[in-house]
Amino acid sequence: MRPSDDTLAGYNFAYLDEQTKRMIRRAILKAVAIPGYQVPFAGREMPLPYGWGTGGIQVTASIIGPDDTLKVIDQGADDTTNAVSIRRFFATVADVATTEKTTEATVIQTRHRIPEKPLTEDQILVYQVPIPEPLRWMEARETETRKMHALEDYGVMHVKLYEDIAHLGRIATSYDYPVKVNGRYVMAPSPIPKFDNPKMDRMPALQLFGAGREKRIYAVPPYTRVDSLDFEDHPFEVQTWDHACALCGSTESYLDEVVIDDQGGRMYVCSDTDFCGDRQAAQAQEAAE
Amino acid sequence: MPFDQNTATPGDERPLLRVAGLARHYGDRIGCTDVSFDLWPGEVLGIVGESGSGKTTLLNTLSARLDPTAGRIEYQTRDGEVVDVYGLSEPRRRMLVRTEWGIVHQNPRDGLRMAVSAGANIGERLMALGARHYGGIRDQAIDWMGRVEIKEERVDDLPRTFSGGMQQRLQIARNLVTGPRLMFMDEPTGGLDVSVQARLLDLLRTLVGEMGLSVILVTHDLAVARLLAHRLMVMKDGRVVEHGLTDQVLDDPHHPYTQLLVSSVLQV
Numbered sequence: 269m270r271p272s273d274d275t276l277a278g279y280n281f282a283y284l285d286e287q288t289k290r291m292i293r294r295a296i297l298k299a300v301a302i303p304g305y306q307v308p309f310a311g312r313e314m315p316l317p318y319g320w321g322t323g324g325i326q327v328t329a330s331i332i333g334p335d336d337t338l339k340v341i342d343q344g345a346d347d348t349t350n351a352v353s354i355r356r357f358f359a360t361v362a363d364v365a366t367t368e369k370t371t372e373a374t375v376i377q378t379r380h381r382i383p384e385k386p387l388t389e390d391q392i393l394v395y396q397v398p399i400p401e402p403l404r405w406m407e408a409r410e411t412e413t414r415k416m417h418a419l420e421d422y423g424v425m426h427v428k429l430y431e432d433i434a435h436l437g438r439i440a441t442s443y444d445y446p447v448k449v450n451g452r453y454v455m456a457p458s459p460i461p462k463f464d465n466p467k468m469d470r471m472p473a474l475q476l477f478g479a480g481r482e483k484r485i486y487a488v489p490p491y492t493r494v495d496s497l498d499f500e501d502h503p504f505e506v507q508t509w510d511h512a513c514a515l516c517g518s519t520e521s522y523l524d525e526v527v528i529d530d531q532g533g534r535m536y537v538c539s540d541t542d543f544c545g546d547r548q549a550a551q552a553q554e555a556a557e
Numbered sequence: 558m559p560f561d562q563n564t565a566t567p568g569d570e571r572p573l574l575r576v577a578g579l580a581r582h583y584g585d586r587i588g589c590t591d592v593s594f595d596l597w598p599g600e601v602l603g604i605v606g607e608s609g610s611g612k613t614t615l616l617n618t619l620s621a622r623l624d625p626t627a628g629r630i631e632y633q634t635r636d637g638e639v640v641d642v643y644g645l646s647e648p649r650r651r652m653l654v655r656t657e658w659g660i661v662h663q664n665p666r667d668g669l670r671m672a673v674s675a676g677a678n679i680g681e682r683l684m685a686l687g688a689r690h691y692g693g694i695r696d697q698a699i700d701w702m703g704r705v706e707i708k709e710e711r712v713d714d715l716p717r718t719f720s721g722g723m724q725q726r727l728q729i730a731r732n733l734v735t736g737p738r739l740m741f742m743d744e745p746t747g748g749l750d751v752s753v754q755a756r757l758l759d760l761l762r763t764l765v766g767e768m769g770l771s772v773i774l775v776t777h778d779l780a781v782a783r784l785l786a787h788r789l790m791v792m793k794d795g796r797v798v799e800h801g802l803t804d805q806v807l808d809d810p811h812h813p814y815t816q817l818l819v820s821s822v823l824q825v
Contacts, residue, residue: 406670419648423685427670430677430684433691434713499691 282329282362288312292330292485296476299487304453305417306400311483321354321379322480324396328377331392331476332358337365339373344381344522344539351379370542380443382464384521384543387473389490395458397479400486402446402456422454425497433502442507448495449488457494463506463522468494511536516547571633573598573739573771574619579628581618587795588614592628594790594800598738601765601772603786603803605779605818611795612775613743619773620660620741621650632657635738655685659732663744665724668731669716675702675727676712682735701730705760722753726760733764742774746781758784779822783807791815 280286288310295309314322332338338358342351346368354377355366367373370383377394387393403413406424416422425446432440445462449455457468458477468475468488475488488494498504512519514535521543523536538544572595581588589611596602604612617623619630621642630642635657645653654660662668669678679698680688688694699709705726707719716724725745732740745761746754762785765772776782782789783803790800791812799812810816 419651421651421685423681426684426689427673427677427681430680430691430694431673434674434676434695498689500689501691 279361282332284329289330292326295485299485300489303488303492304449304455304486306484306486309483309485311480318481319398320350321396323478324377324394325354327394327476327478328375332362332364332375336374337367337372339367339376341381342379345541368542380459381539382460382467384540387471389472391473393473393475395477397458397477400456400479400482400484402454425454439502446497450492461522465496513538516544518547572596573633575631577629580626581614581623582626589795592797596771598771599769601774601786603782603789604775604792605782605789606792610792612792616741616743616775621654656735657738659737659740661728661732661742661745663747665728668728671717674713675716678727678731679734697734701734705730722749722757725757740770740772744776
């Protein structure tokens with residue numbers, strides 16, 4: 269791609285040089301070909317610290333084009349520090365259109381949520397991943413975890429769930445809940461709440477995962493089966509709330525608990541700000557009519 | 558090796574494990590070399606010798622954890638198929654080890670997951686084989702805790718809160734839960750005081766008898782060998798210097814080293 273005149277002087281389009289993008293695209297192609305498999309890639313230093321989305325930002329930089337519209341969310345919100353700075357970064361180095369509307373975006377980079385509105389085939393969801401290895405907590409050796417993936421030796425994943433039930437009476441893992449992709453690889457879905465796990469299953473959009481510190485990329489192609497691990501007598505369940513969203517009244521979305529004073533007062537609001545805003549706008553319009 | 562039991566067995570029965578010319582070298586150094594023997598179903602084979610004689614190297618090589626430099630190990634599976642252990646693909650070898658074998662380490666820390674509960678330790682093999690019913694797994698774990706004399710109420714406790722003897726019994730339960738046919742034990746009573754040793758040996762003898770297990774047992778303790786093993790192999794400098802029936806080897810040792818070993822035991 270030719271260096272664009274519109275972007276920041278001295279920088280290639282979307283910050284990364286073309287060789288690097290090709291390398292990352294090759295890793296992405298491999299990841300898509302083997303759903304759930306962690307592909308190592310030569311992660312670059314990015315102008316933000318590890319843990320702030322260096323993996324996601326490299327994936328986004330490699331797939332984004334001048335015609336794309338980018339949305340970035342952090343815990344569902346478009347207006348938090350991480351989301352704002354990454355959105356501005358791409359507006360500066362790639363000169364792409366940005367949006368806060370889920371439906372208008374072609375590329376959505378996310379930290380820890382999947383938007384409430386169902387995604388379509390024309391969209392790509394890019395996850396920021398801190399720890400890509402779901403077996404890490406049970407087996408510290410990377411050589412061993414790779415072998416376990418290769419041999420489909422996943423007994424220890426259920427040991428972790430067993431421990432939850434034995435000590436707490438239920439599976440208490442509430443985020444980064446392990447899934448099996450396409451009936452083969454066990455995968456960490458990044459720290460999304462398990463509320464979002466069912467959305468990954470047979471999602472029409474392509475899902476890409478980038479881990480910058482660990483230098484791994486993995487993917488779930490569109491319409492791929494994603495099963496959350498569970499026991500027959502303790503099936504997978506998502507979180508539920510006794511409240512509706514205090515702003516839009518939704519009972520179907522993932523709610524954040526917000527402490528509003530020092531008397532213990534709290535309110536529950538949608539974590540997906542775009543979803544909540546749209547509902548409020550629609551309600552206001554209805555009220556006006 | 559002159560030792561051969563083949564003539565003594567009736568019918569078309571085959572040995573469970575057949576080892577021929579097994580060697581493991583560390584560069585120029587010999588770990589163990591030229592080891593051949595047959596192990597029959599229900600038989601307990603003791604390997605004795607001083608430390609550094611190659612016992613543990615041999616055990617690790619036999620139990621598919623250390624590639625041999627030379628030689629071959631044939632194992633007859635539950636379905637009657639005879640397989641070359643190191644000729645199998647790695648997934649099949651792991652499956653074999655997980656379903657038909659058990660390994661009891663000298664140090665329970667090597668054989669247990671210290672950070673997960675006793676129940677999960679016992680259940681791990683079941684889950685690895687596809688058990689997905691929490692209640693069922695837990696019932697089996699509790700059943701096995703009873704059989705190795707650990708109180709049921711400890712099922713959710715971490716092994717690190719257990720005594721040394723309990724950890725060793727837990728390790729045994731964790732291995733036996735999938736009903737293996739062959740157990741490898743490396744100094745199972747090492748580091749335990751004598752009364753606990755005696756209880757553990759009792760338990761092992763009972764379980765071996767009940768389940769018809771075959772066992773390969775490494776120990777430097779001749780008393781343990783005498784109590785558990787039907788046959789003995791004496792090792793020195795990586796070679797088998799003598800083997801035969803346990804009583805025969807201990808009561809009438811032929812090789813000078815065996816004589817030294819037997820006479821070195823303190824008489825109480």
